[in-house]
Amino acid sequence: MQNTGHITMALAVDASRFEGVPMAPPDPILGVSEAFKADTSDLKLNLGVGAYRTEELQPAVLNVVKKAEKLMLEKGENKEYLPIEGFAAFNKATADLLLGADNPVIKQGRVATLQSLSGTGSLRLAAAFIQRYFPDAKVLISSPTWGNHKNIFNDARVPWSEYRYYDPKTVGLDFEGMIADIQAAPEGSFVLLHGCAHNPTGIDPTPEQWEKLADVIEEKKHMPFFDVAYQGFASGSLDEDASSVRLFVKRGLEVFVAQSYSKNLGLYAERIGAINVICSAPEVADRVKSQLKRLARPMYSNPPIHGAKIVANVVGDPTMFGEWKEEMEQMAGRIKNVRQKLYDSLTEKDQSGKDWSFILSQIGMFSFTGLNRPQSDNMTDKWHIYMTKDGRISLAGLNLAKCEYLADAIIDSFHNVN
């Protein structure tokens, strides 16, 4: 080897490896926040935000979370790796919360639970599992659904198709369409269902409709796959919000359930959630859990401790658990209040006789207003109200003081813009 001197950049002739790497498309929701920030109007309102805001429109950490963190600081525990499946106390707590601590499937050891990276991470683990063990299966997702669902299944290389869900004519559920599409899908499909507080529409099936859905899914030997991102946050009651999942489990079906504590405990940034697979027998749950671990290990090895400890501390202490339930009721309550005020304002101000009651029947953080794209643009351009172009508003970003203004804007956009 003749020349062992350093080769300077000037002499290096490599073509760039990354020349072909294009700029990724901008995140649509982020774009809304950025435009909002740039708007100088005093009237501006950010209804694109996907995180809870107080009545003062400020982010907030739950008091019970602050308590838990303080406790954790005092305890001074170590930061050792969790096992691949996560923090045992958290896993127990999360399954108990979801299914009810005295649920027979828990007592029978039939639930495989892995702590994972919030809802997204849980869905991704499940998707990877589906790709590996059910490579010919399809996932059915609602039209519309949370934007990241499609990305998750795409990246996991799981094919998906949509079932009808939102009916723009009624601004409600197209139940007939939903049933028909689920029925028409090939046997053994995975049906992705929002456990409560459907994102983005806020429209949930009624209990009777859930029963019918369970009938069809059972009949077609589909696998129910729940995304539960708002348990407790939707109605204010943990049990009520889990009733759809429990209904399916009670029928003896095997079920996938992804959970998130981002909204109901305000732990957004700590990425805490779980993937649960309710199986027909404990040894099945054992095997399934072992394979989920095998998928998790090359993704992140083991999940982050902090959020798991917060949840376990809160749920494990009766006082804190009680306080959490109260704070959750308050959050859900505030959302219900603004829905009521918005409905009252709309009904009072709108002379056309249009039925705005869907605002009240929808539930959770989000609402589909029924506004189309040009109408949504009008909301922003004329009224400085920021929302996503599909007509979705985040009630979390609304307070009582702004309801009348919002009502004026919606009425104007609905009636005067095509």
Add this chain to the structure above:
Amino acid sequence: MAMSRAAAAVRQRRCGPLLPAARSMASWFGHVERAAKDPILGVTEAFLADPSPDKVNVGVGAYRDDDGKPVVLECVREAERRVAGSTNMEYLPMGGSVKMIEESLKLAYGEDSEFIKDKRIAAVQALSGTGACRLFADFQKRFLPDSQIYIPTPTWSNHHNIWRDAQVPQRTFAYYHPESRGLDFAGLMDDIKNAPEGSFFLLHACAHNPTGVDPSEEQWREISHQFKVKNHFPFFDMAYQGFASGDPERDAKAIRIFLEDGHQIGCAQSYAKNMGLYGQRAGCLSILCDDEIQAVAVKSQLQQIARPMYSNPPLHGALIVSTILGDPALKSLWLKEVKGMADRIIGMRKALKESLEKLGSPLSWEHITNQIGMFCYSGMTPEQVDRLTNEFHIYMTRNGRISMAGVTTGNVAYLANAIHEVTKTN
């Protein structure tokens, strides 16, 4: 699959009364086999189950103090005190904590790095070293679909899992020389030369896991040169910066050599060991690009890969890292503490080697002090390791890897004696 009455009866005994529809429900998961246990975790489980008062765990891949206890650094405790209650928990941006990324790049590329000034580095916060490697592997699959990865023999076992699950084909390159318990430098250089031009190589920046064998500075320069000749891409997994020699700048030497030589590198950083943040999953992935525009594009694509995996990374660990590295006094304390950890390990290496020599071992144990970092590849056979476990209650992985972090002044003599016993007839 209809269930026979006998089978149903067995099921009933095992699981309690069947739920109404369950008996007609065959499991979807009949074809899902039980995964093999993780070899490393199995060691800890066996250790925990052992009632012997003499038991020693040198399988553990986490630092222990001289009493064999896990450690939370003082600088970490202080950082946690400062951040408690001071911030809300809103989602981090998809790319993670800006501050944490800034500080991580300074550590890896140098405080005054021109690449940082020129904004040429695409970087995102990642789920510790594993997450950083996985993001890179997925990026490779998506944008360099014809590429493969060359992985050293041996390496951390999860490397193989990561690139396999990312569906990037793997090759190996020579690394460890069993006879000398050192580096197979000739074999390594041959494999570099023989690999097709433009191949991707996974390099351990310092404190190779599991062997503890690192190239010398001169050897790194030769490797770098040959990489230039072959236009190979170096991807550094740096899981032990500061933890290896006690000096983060020194531990980053290989990276700095490659940067000086004009390579565009990728780098996975982890704060699991050097800041003791194991379970917080704090790390960073960076890729040096042609220019700022390309760095922005590459970063945007890394974010696109992260989004459907976990949306955005966890906050707590990032807060700790950025608080420590962003505060001169805390950073100073950290440097002191990481040197303390490294020094204790270096001290234990010396003690173990000397104990074995004093016992009159016929073998050479130079490699114990030649090797660096958390692990020592002892050269013991699986059978000898089994004897250590069965006769002496000493737990380690069967490849003969000793975690020096588990060695203390209290157990080093016992350990030396046991090793001597099982190897003296070699």
